[in-house]
Amino acid sequence: xxxxxxxxxxxxxxxxxxxxxxxxxxxxxxxxxxxxxxxxxxxxxxxxxxxxxxxxxxxxxxxxxxxxxxxxxxxxxxxxxxxxxxxxxxxxxxxxxxxxxxxxxxxxxxxxxxxxxxxxxxxxxxxxxxxxxxxxxxxxxxxxxxxxxxxxxxxxxxxxxxxxxxxxxxxxxxxxxxxxxxxxxxxxxxxxxxxxxxxxxxxxxxxxxxxxxxxxxxxxxxxxxxxxxxxxxxxxxxxxxxxxxxxxxxxxxxxxxxxxxxxxxxxxxxxxxxxxxxxxxxxxxxxxxxxxxxxxxxxxxxxxxxxxxxx
Amino acid sequence: xxxxxxxxxxxxxxxxxxxxxxxxxxxxxxxxxxxxxxxxxxxxxxxxxxxxxxxxxxxxxxxxxxxxxxxxxxxxxxxxxxxxxxxxxxxxxxxxxx
Numbered sequence: 001x002x003x004x005x006x007x008x009x010x011x012x013x014x015x016x017x018x019x020x021x022x023x024x025x026x027x028x029x030x031x032x033x034x035x036x037x038x039x040x041x042x043x044x045x046x047x048x049x050x051x052x053x054x055x056x057x058x059x060x061x062x063x064x065x066x067x068x069x070x071x072x073x074x075x076x077x078x079x080x081x082x083x084x085x086x087x088x089x090x091x092x093x094x095x096x097x098x099x100x101x102x103x104x105x106x107x108x109x110x111x112x113x114x115x116x117x118x119x120x121x122x123x124x125x126x127x128x129x130x131x132x133x134x135x136x137x138x139x140x141x142x143x144x145x146x147x148x149x150x151x152x153x154x155x156x157x158x159x160x161x162x163x164x165x166x167x168x169x170x171x172x173x174x175x176x177x178x179x180x181x182x183x184x185x186x187x188x189x190x191x192x193x194x195x196x197x198x199x200x201x202x203x204x205x206x207x208x209x210x211x212x213x214x215x216x217x218x219x220x221x222x223x224x225x226x227x228x229x230x231x232x233x234x235x236x237x238x239x240x241x242x243x244x245x246x247x248x249x250x251x252x253x254x255x256x257x258x259x260x261x262x263x264x265x266x267x268x269x270x271x272x273x274x275x276x277x278x279x280x281x282x283x284x285x286x287x288x289x290x291x292x293x294x295x296x297x298x299x300x301x302x303x304x305x306x307x308x309x310x311x
Numbered sequence: 312x313x314x315x316x317x318x319x320x321x322x323x324x325x326x327x328x329x330x331x332x333x334x335x336x337x338x339x340x341x342x343x344x345x346x347x348x349x350x351x352x353x354x355x356x357x358x359x360x361x362x363x364x365x366x367x368x369x370x371x372x373x374x375x376x377x378x379x380x381x382x383x384x385x386x387x388x389x390x391x392x393x394x395x396x397x398x399x400x401x402x403x404x405x406x407x408x409x
Contacts, residue, residue, distance in 0.1 A: 079320075079342060080341075080342075080356075081341050081342060081343065081352040081355065081356055084355050084356050084359070085351070085352070085355040088355050088359060194351075195351065198347070198348070198351070202344070202348075
């Protein structure tokens with residue numbers, strides 16, 4: 001992109017001088033480009049493309065679904081500053097989802113839903129908007145309805161603590177694309193964890209009302225926590241192939257981090273068991289709570305009404 | 312537990328140093344419950360488009376401002392003292408930021 005910034009005289013006076021650099025991509029109505037344009041998406045020779053694609057899809061769907069849930073807070077957060085903070089987090093996650101969906105599609109094009117031949121809809125959008133709930137591979141923690149602000153913060157805390165530990169290891173993936181996505185995501189997730197950890201402690205150590213809400217939020221989400229640390233067959237295959245990480249291997253580290261936050265908040269781990277699957281099948285298998293299909297119906301309706309649409 | 316609940320968070324003023332900026336520049340204000348939250352709010356509200364490399368936040372109450380009524384006694388006397396500007400010197404090209 002051309003460097004359009006020329007206002008040297010004003011450069012030191014305006015904190016926003018940086019805005020004027022390469023700003024063509026801020027313009028509204030600009031087509032989104034392929035997020036992996038120019039990136040070598042060749043699958044390493046000793047890796048099963050189907051495993052890499054499904055593993056990428058799992059990581060992508062976690063981010064996509066939580067992003068949509070957090071985006072539902074837009075204009076509804078307790079104050080303007082928090083509203084923007086949540087929108088930032090949702091945008092970070094949708095950015096991760098785009099790269100990972102594109103990675104999944106490039107690894108195994110057969111997973112991409114078919115549309116009319118003249119449809120310009122890119123693969124990442126087809127995966128996001130034209131799959132049904134049972135084709136989504138996200139953990140159920142990210143799909144349940146929002147609840148109150150305490151639940152929003154607590155869900156981000158649980159999710160980002162876990163995902164940060166995963167991403168720190170995925171940086172070492174044999175797949176160069178996953179490695180790069182993880183390296184970028186680590187910085188984002190570290191901020192999400194900082195944001196949500198601070199808020200959890202603030203609420204838990206705040207008023208009686210805010211503390212009760214924080215404790216209750218953790219109790220309601222806790223049954224969904226266990227699923228994050230269970231290893232799915234695809235995850236163990238991806239780990240064995242050197243492209244992914246077995247979530248079981250981060251359990252100890254994640255427990256320590258979470259314990260620090262809970263100790264600072266003066267909150268004990270809830271004594272509630274994990275939410276069972278349906279005949280053993282859970283989010284990673286495509287078996288979800290009904291909340292996901294309702295959320296997807298809203299999220300996908302416009303795209304599905306216009307399968308030839310260009311956005 | 313705090314005994315008092317305030318209806319509104321205190322106001323903070325935000326200063327951001329841009330990528331090429333030499334000094335922190337006032338960019339706006341925001342509400343936050345404490346200093347650390349103010350810093351994070353500032354990051355979220357004022358540096359979303361990659362503007363900053365450093366942020367200062369200052370409680371607005373800590374700022375002492377000059378009053379518009381004092382404008383003349385404070386600033387008018389310097390208006391006719393052109394000799395205070397270093398315009399009678401040649402500044403070498405390799406001296407930056409002048």
